[in-house]
Amino acid sequence: MEIGSYIKLHRIKQEMTQAELAEGIVSFAYLSKIENGKTEASPEVISLLCTRLGIQLDNEKDITIKNKCQEWYSQLFEVNDKDEIERGYNELEALMEDTHSESMVMFEIHKIRYFLILGQYEAALTQINSLADLSSTFDSLHQFYWYKFKGNYNSQVGEFNQAMRMYKLAEEKLNHLELAESEIADLQYTISVTHSKLRNTLDSIEYANKALDVFQRNYNFLRCAQCHILLGISYRRLMMYEKAIKNYNLALHLGKLNNNRQLIQLTNQNLGNLYSTKGEAKQAIQYFGKIVDDDKVILVERLAAIACLIREYYNVEQYDKAKGIIEKGLSLMKDLDDIEPFRLLYYMIYTYHFALGDDHEKFENLVINEFIPYLKKHKDYANLVTYAELMGQHYERLYRYKDATKFYKQANLAYEQFTNI
Incomplete structure (x- = not known):
C-alpha cells in the first residue's frame, strides 16, 4: 500500500482533518498531494x-501482519466458527493500530465481509462509506474485493440488481489478476445466486455449472x-x-457425508418448496417440518421453514396446526435485534397470524399497505401472486366482490410478470 494512502486511511479512522495533521509539518495542499x-x-x-498519527514503520512486524491477514481472509472465504x-x-486490529502495513487497505476492505458474516449490516455500510473516498487509489486486486463485498452487502439487504452490477465489475477485474481458481469459482457461485434471486434461471445454471466444475476438481x-x-x-x-430432485439428492448426500446440518436442512427446505410447487402438500409439510x-x-x-409450513397448513385448511407453528415463529422473532434482514419472513408469518386471528383490520393494513408494496418494490412476483390472491379470497369471503376482483387481477398480472422472467 502506498504510504500516502495509508496516512489518509489512518487520518480518516482517527477523524482528523487534513489541516490538523498537516499543522507545523507541511502545508494543507502538500499533505493532500501526499495522500x-x-x-x-x-x-x-x-x-x-x-x-x-501514532503509527510506526516496522517491516518485520508487517510480514507477521501479512501472514495473519491471509489466514483470516481464508476464514472469511469458507464457513468457519464466528468466535474464531x-x-x-x-x-x-491490535497489530495494525500503530504500524504501517502493506496489508492495511485489503484488511479494511475485508472488514465489509466480516461485518456481513456477523450480521452487522449497518457496520458494513459504515465501512463501505468510510472507504469510498479512498477507493480511487485502489489497485485491481483491491477493486476486485471492493466490488465483490459491496455486492455482498447489496445482496444481503435485498438490492439484487445493484449486487449484480457490483459482481460484474468484480468479474471484469479478473482479466487483470491471477487469482486462485477457487476464488474465481466463489465469485461465479455468488453471481449464480444473484441470478437466481433475479429469476434469471438460465444464467444461474450457467454460472452454477462453472463454479461446480472447479469445486469438483x-x-x-x-x-x-x-x-x-x-x-x-x-x-x-x-x-x-426430476433434474431438480437429482441435484437436491446429491446435495443431501454431500451434506450428510460432511455431517453439515445447515446444508442438510437447506436441502430439505428446497425439497419442501419443490413439492409445494407440485401441489403435494403432504410431502412439502414433511420436509419443512424437519x-x-x-x-x-x-x-x-428456521423462520423460512416456519413461514412455508404455515402456508402449507393454511392451504390444506389445517388451521390449528398453522396457529401452532405461527406461535413458534412469533417466539423466534421476539429476540431479533434487526428485523430488516428478516422482513419478508416477518410479513409472511404476521399475515397468516392476523388472517387466522380474524383480525381483519390488521390483516388488511399489513398486506395492502406494507407487504404487497414490499413485494412490488423487490419484484418478488412469485410471492405477490400468493398474497394478492390471499387478499382476493379474503374479500370474497366478506362478499366484497369489487375488492376481491381488484386483488385477483393483481395476482394475474404478477403471474404474467413471473412467467415472463
Missing part, C-alpha cells in the same frame, strides 16, 4: 506525519453441494422436476 499519491514526500516528513473469526479480527464437497442446490432451484423453476425444531440451524432458515 493522493501526487508527490513523494521526504522520509523526514513521512516520519513526522506518522508520529502525529472475531478473535482473528481483534488480533489484526478441488474436492470441495460443501461448495459442490451449494451448487447442486442452486441447480435444483433452477430446474424446479423450469419444471424439470427444519422447524432444529435449533442448530441458523435463524433465517
Whole structure:
C-alpha cells in the first residue's frame, strides 16, 4: 500500500482533518498531494506525519501482519466458527493500530465481509462509506474485493440488481489478476445466486455449472453441494422436476457425508418448496417440518421453514396446526435485534397470524399497505401472486366482490410478470 494512502486511511479512522495533521509539518495542499499519491514526500516528513498519527514503520512486524491477514481472509472465504473469526479480527486490529502495513487497505476492505458474516449490516455500510473516498487509489486486486463485498452487502439487504452490477465489475477485474481458481469459482457461485434471486434461471445454471466444475476438481464437497442446490432451484423453476430432485439428492448426500446440518436442512427446505410447487402438500409439510425444531440451524432458515409450513397448513385448511407453528415463529422473532434482514419472513408469518386471528383490520393494513408494496418494490412476483390472491379470497369471503376482483387481477398480472422472467 502506498504510504500516502495509508496516512489518509489512518487520518480518516482517527477523524482528523487534513489541516490538523498537516499543522507545523507541511502545508494543507502538500499533505493532500501526499495522500493522493501526487508527490513523494521526504522520509523526514513521512516520519513526522506518522508520529502525529501514532503509527510506526516496522517491516518485520508487517510480514507477521501479512501472514495473519491471509489466514483470516481464508476464514472469511469458507464457513468457519464466528468466535474464531472475531478473535482473528481483534488480533489484526491490535497489530495494525500503530504500524504501517502493506496489508492495511485489503484488511479494511475485508472488514465489509466480516461485518456481513456477523450480521452487522449497518457496520458494513459504515465501512463501505468510510472507504469510498479512498477507493480511487485502489489497485485491481483491491477493486476486485471492493466490488465483490459491496455486492455482498447489496445482496444481503435485498438490492439484487445493484449486487449484480457490483459482481460484474468484480468479474471484469479478473482479466487483470491471477487469482486462485477457487476464488474465481466463489465469485461465479455468488453471481449464480444473484441470478437466481433475479429469476434469471438460465444464467444461474450457467454460472452454477462453472463454479461446480472447479469445486469438483478441488474436492470441495460443501461448495459442490451449494451448487447442486442452486441447480435444483433452477430446474424446479423450469419444471424439470426430476433434474431438480437429482441435484437436491446429491446435495443431501454431500451434506450428510460432511455431517453439515445447515446444508442438510437447506436441502430439505428446497425439497419442501419443490413439492409445494407440485401441489403435494403432504410431502412439502414433511420436509419443512424437519427444519422447524432444529435449533442448530441458523435463524433465517428456521423462520423460512416456519413461514412455508404455515402456508402449507393454511392451504390444506389445517388451521390449528398453522396457529401452532405461527406461535413458534412469533417466539423466534421476539429476540431479533434487526428485523430488516428478516422482513419478508416477518410479513409472511404476521399475515397468516392476523388472517387466522380474524383480525381483519390488521390483516388488511399489513398486506395492502406494507407487504404487497414490499413485494412490488423487490419484484418478488412469485410471492405477490400468493398474497394478492390471499387478499382476493379474503374479500370474497366478506362478499366484497369489487375488492376481491381488484386483488385477483393483481395476482394475474404478477403471474404474467413471473412467467415472463
